[in-house]
Amino acid sequence: xxxxxxxxxxxxxxxxxxxxxxxxxxxxxxxxxxxxxxxxxxxxxxxxxxxxxxxxxxxxxxxxxxxxxxxxxxxxxxxxxxxxxxxxxxxxxxxxxxxxxxxxxxxxxxxxxxxxxxxxxxxxxxxxxxxxxxxxxxxxxxxxxxxxxxxxxxxxxxxxxxxxxxxxxxxxxxxxxxxxxxxxxxxxxxxxxxxxxxxxxxxxxxxxxxxxxxxxxxxxxxxxxxxxxxxxxxxxxxxxxxxxxxxxxxxxxxxxxxxxxxxxxxxxxxxxxxxxxxxxxxxxxxxxxxxxxxxxxxxxxxxxxxxxxxxxxxxxxxxxxxxxxxxxxxxxxxxxxxxxxxxxxxxxxxxxxxxxxxxxxxxxxx
Amino acid sequence: xxxxxxxxxxxxxxxxxxxxxxxxxxxxxxxxxxxxxxxxxxxxxxxxxxxxxxxxxxxxxxxxxxxxxxxxxxxxxxxxxxxxxxxxxxxxxxxxxxxxxxxxxxxxxxxxxxxxxxxxxxxxxxxxxxxxxxxxxxxxxxxxxxxxxxxxxxxxxxxxxxxxxxxxxxxxxxxxxxxxxxxxxxxxxxxxxxxxxxxxxxxxxxxxxxxxxxxxxxxxxxxxxxxxxxxxxxxxxxxxxxxxxxxxxxxxxxxxxxxxxxxxxxxxxxxxxxxxxxxxxxxxxxxxx
Amino acid sequence: xxxxxxxxxxxxxxxxxxxxxxxxxxxxxxxxxxxxxxxxxxxxxxxxxxxxxxxxxxxxxxxxxxxxxxxxxxxxxxxxxxxxxxxxxxxxxxxxxxxxxxxxxxxxxxxxxxxxxxxxxxxxxxxxxxxxxxxxxxxxxxxxxxxxxxxxxxxxxxxxxxxxxxxxxxxxxxxxxxxxxxxxxxxxxxxxxxxxxxxxxxxxxxxxxxxxxxxxxxxxxxxxxxxxxxxxxxxxxxxxxxxxxxxxxxxxxxxxxxxxxxxxxxxxxxxxxxxxxxxxxxxxxxxxx
Numbered sequence: 001x002x003x004x005x006x007x008x009x010x011x012x013x014x015x016x017x018x019x020x021x022x023x024x025x026x027x028x029x030x031x032x033x034x035x036x037x038x039x040x041x042x043x044x045x046x047x048x049x050x051x052x053x054x055x056x057x058x059x060x061x062x063x064x065x066x067x068x069x070x071x072x073x074x075x076x077x078x079x080x081x082x083x084x085x086x087x088x089x090x091x092x093x094x095x096x097x098x099x100x101x102x103x104x105x106x107x108x109x110x111x112x113x114x115x116x117x118x119x120x121x122x123x124x125x126x127x128x129x130x131x132x133x134x135x136x137x138x139x140x141x142x143x144x145x146x147x148x149x150x151x152x153x154x155x156x157x158x159x160x161x162x163x164x165x166x167x168x169x170x171x172x173x174x175x176x177x178x179x180x181x182x183x184x185x186x187x188x189x190x191x192x193x194x195x196x197x198x199x200x201x202x203x204x205x206x207x208x209x210x211x212x213x214x215x216x217x218x219x220x221x222x223x224x225x226x227x228x229x230x231x232x233x234x235x236x237x238x239x240x241x242x243x244x245x246x247x248x249x250x251x252x253x254x255x256x257x258x259x260x261x262x263x264x265x266x267x268x269x270x271x272x273x274x275x276x277x278x279x280x281x282x283x284x285x286x287x288x289x290x291x292x293x294x295x296x297x298x299x300x301x302x303x304x305x306x307x308x309x310x311x312x313x314x315x316x317x318x319x320x321x322x323x324x325x326x327x328x329x330x331x332x333x334x335x336x337x338x339x340x341x342x343x344x345x346x347x348x349x350x351x352x353x354x355x356x357x358x359x360x361x362x363x364x365x366x
Numbered sequence: 367x368x369x370x371x372x373x374x375x376x377x378x379x380x381x382x383x384x385x386x387x388x389x390x391x392x393x394x395x396x397x398x399x400x401x402x403x404x405x406x407x408x409x410x411x412x413x414x415x416x417x418x419x420x421x422x423x424x425x426x427x428x429x430x431x432x433x434x435x436x437x438x439x440x441x442x443x444x445x446x447x448x449x450x451x452x453x454x455x456x457x458x459x460x461x462x463x464x465x466x467x468x469x470x471x472x473x474x475x476x477x478x479x480x481x482x483x484x485x486x487x488x489x490x491x492x493x494x495x496x497x498x499x500x501x502x503x504x505x506x507x508x509x510x511x512x513x514x515x516x517x518x519x520x521x522x523x524x525x526x527x528x529x530x531x532x533x534x535x536x537x538x539x540x541x542x543x544x545x546x547x548x549x550x551x552x553x554x555x556x557x558x559x560x561x562x563x564x565x566x567x568x569x570x571x572x573x574x575x576x577x578x579x580x581x582x583x584x585x586x587x588x589x590x591x592x593x594x595x596x597x598x599x600x601x602x603x604x605x606x607x608x609x610x611x612x613x614x615x616x617x618x619x620x621x622x623x624x625x626x627x628x629x630x631x632x633x634x635x636x637x638x639x640x641x642x643x644x645x646x647x648x649x650x651x652x653x654x655x
Numbered sequence: 656x657x658x659x660x661x662x663x664x665x666x667x668x669x670x671x672x673x674x675x676x677x678x679x680x681x682x683x684x685x686x687x688x689x690x691x692x693x694x695x696x697x698x699x700x701x702x703x704x705x706x707x708x709x710x711x712x713x714x715x716x717x718x719x720x721x722x723x724x725x726x727x728x729x730x731x732x733x734x735x736x737x738x739x740x741x742x743x744x745x746x747x748x749x750x751x752x753x754x755x756x757x758x759x760x761x762x763x764x765x766x767x768x769x770x771x772x773x774x775x776x777x778x779x780x781x782x783x784x785x786x787x788x789x790x791x792x793x794x795x796x797x798x799x800x801x802x803x804x805x806x807x808x809x810x811x812x813x814x815x816x817x818x819x820x821x822x823x824x825x826x827x828x829x830x831x832x833x834x835x836x837x838x839x840x841x842x843x844x845x846x847x848x849x850x851x852x853x854x855x856x857x858x859x860x861x862x863x864x865x866x867x868x869x870x871x872x873x874x875x876x877x878x879x880x881x882x883x884x885x886x887x888x889x890x891x892x893x894x895x896x897x898x899x900x901x902x903x904x905x906x907x908x909x910x911x912x913x914x915x916x917x918x919x920x921x922x923x924x925x926x927x928x929x930x931x932x933x934x935x936x937x938x939x940x941x942x943x944x
Contacts, residue, residue: 032674071547071677091677092548098551104544108566118552121562173552380737387849388756395752398745402817403770403792406782413785452691459684465673474692477700480924482878483776484898488905490700492706495912499702524695545876556679586773588880592902598798605777605881612781612885621785624778631773638773639766 010255020049021178022209023068028077030063030233037063039233040076040324045211050203052224053213056256060233061213062101066178069098081176097170097208101181103162104131105154112137112150114325118173121196124172140168143202162193167199171206180212182218187359198224217257221245234322251363254293261334263309264365265292272362275330277309282362289365294357297337301325301344308356316347321346327355410628425611425622433599434607440515441590441603442583450576450622453530458564461538462546472535478527483560488591490517502518516523518603521589526579533575534568535649539647541567571644574638581634585627703921706914718915723891724900728916731897732923734808735876738815739823739869746823746868747861753824754831768824771817776881783814784885806888811896814882819872826868827861834860862938870931877924934937 008360023045029054030038038060045051055059066072068079070091075217079086086094106114115137125308128136141147144164154162163183183199184192200223203210214220220227229237237249248254251262265274267290272281274292302308311327311334321340325347326333336355340346344353416480448617449508456475460468478486490491493499503592504511509516545567549559565572587605594601602610612620673681707715718724752758753765771779781823787794787804797804804810842856880898890893897920904913 069547069551071551074676091547092553092555094551095553096551098548100544100548104542106545106546106548106563106566115547117562121549121552121554121558169548169552330396388752391748391752392756393669395749399767400763401793402745402820403767405786407770407774409782409785409792411777415780427909435881437834451745455684455687455691459681459688462678463673463676463681463685463686465681467672467888471688471692472697479695480874480878482898482901482917482920482929484880484901485703485878485921488901488917489703490915491905492702492910492914493699495905495910497908498777507846507932520695527695537909543676543678550677559678560680581773583858585778587775587777587780588878588898591880606773608777609780620781624775624781624932625773627778631770631778635769635773638769639762644760 020047021202022049022082023051023098023211024143025064025068026065026076026078026080027078028067028073030067030072035040038067038232041230041233041235042076042230043235043238047348050200050210050223050225052220053211054217054220054227054256055229055230056215058232059230061215061230062181063233064230065181065213067222068177069096073099081224083191095161095173095176097167097173097178097273099163099166099170099176099180099183100180103154104167105162105168105169107154108317109153110150111154111157111345112141113168114154114165115140115150115172117169129270136172140172143171144168144326146336153308159187159191160195163187163195167202178208178210178212181212182213183213184216191271192219195274198221203339221257229256240353241304248361251291251293254361254363258336260293261296261336263292263332264329265290265362275309277307277356279307283290285362286364290354291365292357293361293363294359296335297339298338298358299336300356301338301342301347302356303354304354306354307354307356311353311355313347313351313353315349329355337341367536367553378499405634407628410621413617415624416621417618419550421618422622422625425616425619426626427621428619429644430599430602430621431604431607431623434602434604435626437515437602438584438604441518441522442580444519444528445526445583446576446580447581449525449526450530452527453534453575454572456531457538457568458560460535461491461541462543466496468593475528475535476533478524479532479576482584483525483588484592485522487589489524490520494559496645510574511595512593513601515601518590518601521593522583524588525589529579530575533571533578533649537568537571566649568642570648574641574649577634577637581631584630658762677857701919703914705869707911707918710915714911715915716913719919722915723895724897727895727897727900728919728923730808730811730895731877731920734812735815735879736875738812738819738876739873741816742819742823742872743865743869745820746827747865749820749824750827750831754828764876768821770821770823771819775880775884776818779882780885781813781815783810783817783882787813787886805886806890806894808894810888811883811894812885815876815879817936818879818882819876822875823865823868826871828866830861830864863935866931866938870928870935873922873931874928877920 026042028038028041029036040329041060041064049051052362053064055061063072067074069087070086070089072089081094100201106117109117111325116133119133119136122128138147141150144167146161149157149161153194154165157165163186165218167180167183180199184195187195196219212224215219221244224241226238226240227244229236229249231252235242237253241245242255245257248257252347254260263273263274265289267273267281269282272279272285272290297350300308304310309329311329313325314328315326317324321343323338323343325336325343327336328334344351347353377633456471459465460471491498491512494504494517495501495510496505498512511520546559547562549563554562584603585605586603587609591606591609592602594603594606596602596606598610604623608620608623608627611617611623706883707718710718718933742787749768751770752759774782775891784805785791787797788806789795789798791805794804802809804813838854841854842852847855878898880896880902883896884899886894887899891898897916901913901916904910904916
């Protein structure tokens with residue numbers, strides 16, 4: 001990476017696919033007392049990849065990020081970066097740009113001093129001159145669109161501004177890898193969406209391998225090249241946003257990635273039976289008792305003589321052309337979504353109809 | 367304190383909306399404070415100047431008074447930095463690390479606060495007095511601790527032991543270690559991190575603790591009284607000098623010396639209050655002592 | 656970058672009792688803390704705990720049961736308890752007016768609450784004596800109605816109220832500040848009048864911190880020396896406080912006897928602290944229910 005500039009990376013997906021492995025995590029385990037935070041986690045990221053660690057709280061995603069930063073020491077396992085043994089490097093030598101969940105800005109320093117910190121603590125020989133440092137800070141302030149705020153203190157900034165200062169501070173050391181811990185966790189929804197797009201652009205321009213932790217599936221699917229889903233300290237699934245959304249590895253992932261409806265069913269002789277609805281079972285489906293999952297907005301409503309699950313409408317909330325329809329299916333209440341033309345005509349409480357899940361996912365019964 | 371025309375108004379959120387009751391309560395508070403707290407302060411200065419400013423100045427310029435002031439400054443100059451250094455070290459390991467036995471350590475640090483000053487002096491006599499554990503050894507080697515400056519310093523250190531640590535520990539626990547961790551990821555070493563991140567973050571609380579520690583160190587009476595021996599010009603600190611003069615019925619001299627100590631207390635109070643007003647956020651919450 | 660072929664071996668914690676942290680300096684800071692704590696607090700306290708038993712169990716019992724010692728302990732603990740109890744209503748009054756009303760001079764009055772802390776005890780001692788002596792401004796008033804203040808238990812009591820007041824006020828203030836106004840407002844909408852709100856809503860919420868403030872004042876009063884010793888008169892068996900008795904025994908080179916009294920004071924203080932903590936816990940739990 002050339003000095004003092006943020007090179008423009010080629011974000012072409014094909015090229016990224018060919019780029020060399022940069023981060024290799026293998027067999028990482030870590031427990032706090034008796035609580036296992038990470039259990040034999042292995043995954044890898046390619047150079048300049050944007051990788052999301054997604055999971056509920058307590059899934060170990062932040063611990064994994066802190067292991068990468070060197071802030072936690074794993075009990076077992078290996079981390080390599082560009083082939084180099086990363087675990088034997090102390091934090092200060094790893095050159096990772098870490099953005100903390102609550103930013104961890106130095107409260108007694110101005111924005112400019114915060115950003116310059118990483119440059120001013122270098123050994124004297126490698127330390128840039130005062131004017132070089134100032135130039136670099138000015139560049140970074142411009143990059144994060146805070147040109148006029150260099151003299152402010154963190155307490156005088158909004159949450160979104162602090163977040164950007166933290167990012168600029170991390171980028172100042174020309175990091176080999178960027179680590180973000182719930183970067184948007186403390187921001188409100190509007191700011192989150194704006195910053196999300198901006199962060200992705202910044203990543204593409206900076207061309208640094210980025211790992212970010214989030215519990216927000218929408219954020220992960222929206223931003224990342226690939227998503228690693230963790231639960232109880234284990235890696236459950238790793239894939240592109242589309243892969244994990246289309247082919248969730250298990251009911252947990254299915255449930256975690258979006259609203260889910262679940263019904264018990266049986267597969268025998270290639271036929272799937274759920275309540276009174278029978279259909280052809282997918283080839284790769286398990287045999288015997290199964291759980292059938294579908295998204296509440298991926299259903300088709302049909303008249304009572306059509307195919308699907310028999311249901312009775314309990315309540316309808318109309319929102320313009322769309323509607324939320326509460327249906328009683330098999331004695332359970334489901335909140336289904338219908339869009340525009342998909343809204344059955346004359347829908348009203350009391351109406352009986354049939355509901356056909358369009359893309360059911362089938363897992364062996366728990 | 368004059369409250370001639372108190373514009374008393376309950377804040378909009380107050381539950382008691384009776385201005386009459388409010389005035390009554392404010393007046394009662396003012397009276398309690400005036401009689402119980404302010405009157406003694408007034409008396410100190412009144413009695414110090416009772417025989418005119420000449421007598422006052424003469425009492426303060428007395429050689430014994432001068433040497434008492436010098437000894438007081440010396441003792442504080444040794445005790446306060448030591449306790450400050452200890453406070454920083456203790457706060458660092460207690461606030462930034464998790465280890466077994468922490469609660470016991472905290473209890474031990476707090477212990478001197480609940481001990482009588484006299485006991486804080488007594489324990490040193492038990493160790494280093496003529497009949498103390500190390501008494502004979504000290505006499506054989508001609509080392510004097512009790513009835514000497516060393517004893518005064520030890521007693522003062524014990525009495526003021528927790529001040530700085532108690533100020534810093536809750537604040538540093540509150541601040542967490544994120545900023546330090548951030549500094550490390552940015553390439554800073556351990557010492558740089560402490561010097562450039564931790565210390566600036568605790569500076570006001572440190573100053574606050576040092577201020578209280580110093581005030582107590584200079585004003586301590588009970589503990590030093592036990593180990594001093596009251597040798598005039600040698601082992602009498604300013605508070606002991608007050609006692610000696612008072613017991614000699616030299617009231618002007620006693621109150622003149624006391625007025626110096628009272629001024630120290632007032633200055634401390636002003637600085638402390640100033641810190642509380644200006645840097646409330648950077649002092650440990652709910653811990654004003 | 657060339658790859659190092661040796662995989663990182665699982666790192667075994669060097670110190671199983673401490674959670675690993677990337678922050679440096681744990682060993683150094685804990686070492687300093689333990690060494691200093693050991694020398695300044697633990698070693699002297701060990702001496703205090705061991706010395707009395709030179710007298711044997713009977714000797715210790717005998718020393719403490721001697722009429723003069725028993726009287727001094729009774730006086731110290733009894734008057735301290737009474738003074739702390741009076742501090743409760745005074746503290747509630749001051750904390751209430753200082754947090755709930757806005758009036759000219761409020762911030763100054765607030766700052767002055769700490770004066771008894773800031774004023775060195777010997778200074779407070781001679782000033783209180785000057786005020787309450789039969790010739791003093793308040794002492795002479797009391798003498799006219801036949802009440803002896805200075806050189807009597809009442810004088811000691813006044814001094815103990817003086818030094819204990821800030822503890823109660825400062826314990827209550829943050830609670831009163833944070834007390835959810837909505838709770839009071841809810842009580843008002845439910846038809847409670849001011850008195851009912853004060854007694855049934857506010858006082859119970861103050862309970863735990865009132866207990867802790869009063870107990871702090873009590874602990875301070877038990878060991879207090881400087882502000883009491885001048886006003887007390889120090890008549891054996893009548894107005895002689897326990898800390899003074901330690902000083903007297905030391906002057907007679909009765910180290911073991913002095914240590915016995917000191918240890919008894921520490922033990923009784925500690926015992927009452929445990930009891931008060933229990934009461935506080937009980938009140939806090941009831942407050943939550």
